[in-house]
Amino acid sequence: MRKVYEYPRSRAAFERACKVIPSGIYGHQGPAEGCYVPIEAFPLYSSKAQGSYLWDLDGNRFIDYMAAYGPNVLGYNDPDVDEAAARQRAISDCTTLPNPVMIDFADLLVETVNCADWAFFAKNGNDVTTGAVMTARAYTHRKKIVFFKGYYHGVSPWTQKIDYAGVLEEDVQNNLYVTWNDFDELSEVFEQNKGEIAAVIAQPYMHGNFADNELPAKGFWKKVRKLCDDTGTVLIIDDVRAGFRLDIAGSDHYFGFKADLICFCKALANGYNVSALCGREFLKIAVSSLSFTGSYWMSAVPFAAGIACIQKMKRLNCPQLLIDQGTKLKNGLVTTALKYGYDLHVSGVPSLFYLRIADDPTLMLHQEWIAECVKRGVFFTNHHNHFINASLTDADIQETLEIADEAFAVVKDRHS
Template sequence: MTLDTVMQTLKPVDDGLRERAARVIPGGMYGHLNVTLLPASYPQFYRSGNGARLTDVDGNQYIDFMCGFGPMISGYKNPVVEAAAAAQLAEGDALGGPTPRMVELAELLVDTVGPADWAMFGKNGTDATSLAVTIARAATGKRKLLKGRSAYHGANAWFNPNPLGSTPEDRANIIFFDFNDIASLEAAAAEAGDDLAGIIVSPFKHDGPVDDQRLAEVDFARAVRALADRNDAVLIMDEVRTGFRLVTGSAWEPLGVAPDLIAYSKAIANGWALSAVVGIDALAQAASDIYATGSFWYSGVAMAAGIANIGLLRETDTPAHMDHVGTLLRTGLQAQAEENGFEVVQSGPAAMPYLRFVDDPGHAAALAFTGAAAARGVLLHPVHNWFLSTAHTEQDIADALDRTAEAFAEARSVLG
């Protein structure tokens, strides 16, 4: 009996919840948090989180390198963020209108993000990217949108990678280009002609699960900016996944490129449901003219959490910390993989690492390794990038590497 199998017998509460969920939730679970296709050692349901660690409903503890798929940047149950949220909750959350926190948060984002002159808010990443596209089309009076091939920008009818439930008309105005390929970008713009409303792009390519992550080349980033300018189109930066992990501001600022609109979510409120679009003055009128709203878009608690969280991230060089601990993790995993005869590729920034096994049809090695790691209390993902946070310490990395050494060894024994 493998340790993975033993772990299954230690999850009776999780198993019971899965059975109950299957009766009342379509498919038992849905979306990117569905663990059905992952090894059985992964829990579906959790009880609590603290710092860089999670506890599932059966009391099993994990060093977490997924951070809720990105939202937890300052650590689970961060005391500063939670105190700010609790103070606002004591006064009220969804009221007859927004609280003063909305203005304060907008001011903070404008002060923090170089290209930003204003901010609007929603609840999740799809809200933000949809809002940005709508503003771009309203401002330009044009329809076509360029996006990276296979890039993910939300779960609406325009961008959802699963077309089931949408129509060809929903995607008729989307034209694809290849990331870091200027010729492909220019060809897509030529196809759009005089009807190009905008270009939506992520700071780096993080599509997965087959392709490696790729940082943006300087020439490509600047070509995107120049193409938007030549065509009177809007450059939209999707920082839903990357926001504040790479740069405390706009991710392409170090490349000398400022977008017109930036979509944020995930990490800006450290796990509280919040998203934002920030933009330049030239687009403020269009942003005001469109109709965009939601009953919970103006709630004060998440905005109070966002103010506290961004304040924490501005106090120190948090991207440098995440890069440091991420590099320690990456270096340790590389050595362990080689010791066990695995060829792996690690790509992307260390704060958002991705590990791929070479010659791994069906992701058998990735599943074996991450399953064995989960059985030992380390949460990684076989086909999605991971996330580091400011709560991850050198000791967390050392503890995790002690366990992943065993996970690599088990994966080698299972695969032969």
């Protein structure tokens, strides 16, 4: 039996944080949005990270399958990326005039990403999804945007819902919502809003929370592409989450179609803060017309890191490597679950796998199992898809399966 982790230092740090930071840790890395059930099972702060591992303040080591919610694609502290960043830092970073490394990065993206004729840089995924929607509106002179229910495109008011705190009805009044994979419903919405739809924005497949992730139905994307072409609507792919974990040329390429605009962030620079909006030639003038910038958007260090990251991902054939490792893990977890009579569903592309024990639709059983895994050193979440990184070894997968086995045994014993 493995040591069961405890987190007194994390708890103490959190109590300190609550005094000076709203809700201690806000957002997706906090205990509420992170769905830490029960709270005692989860560490709250890290002390260091390396490769696939994360250590908390209490010295507990975790095999980290959240990869900082995506950015860690090559492994924490990847030497090639860090070296490129250090070299650039010694030259310049945030300066009055941008460093030409920005052009090198754009060149590389145009060469790498199937639909890219240009690249526009910012910091977070939300910046580039917002830039994409603004570009579509600038180009089409239309207001409405189609979303697929279960979407996540960032945190700006336009990406949120009418009932979210701080969001006005006016912020979302031009949002139209359709069911993922339901082309008939999408066509009907287009018919009802003829000449008013600026863009369809979508993740390459549905990786919503609390539900099995859903790949596109056969022919779905081709039909959506044609509908957009026929109606002069911009097709935006939000590849912030899945980008470079399915296909180095973009997830639209993986699914056999070409987006008009594609948004990248997370895996773009292995944790260095940069995002990119790439697009087709006909939208270059529209994106140029935007008043859209930021203090750190042209910092050079993340560009250098991004170049090194993409070059290394290409050398490693990273998406296939991640899919292969994800498949090994997926098969191992399903087999381990079956040993205890549990039906573990693993959905989505294996490099971005989503887990759910299907025996209990309330997810409580699943939450128990995830908690037992975390307490023994495998950082899974109970609500969100996971992320494979390139430094994950077969030995890590084996250790994960051993911990998963022990966690299943604990849960089984509790309920027998």
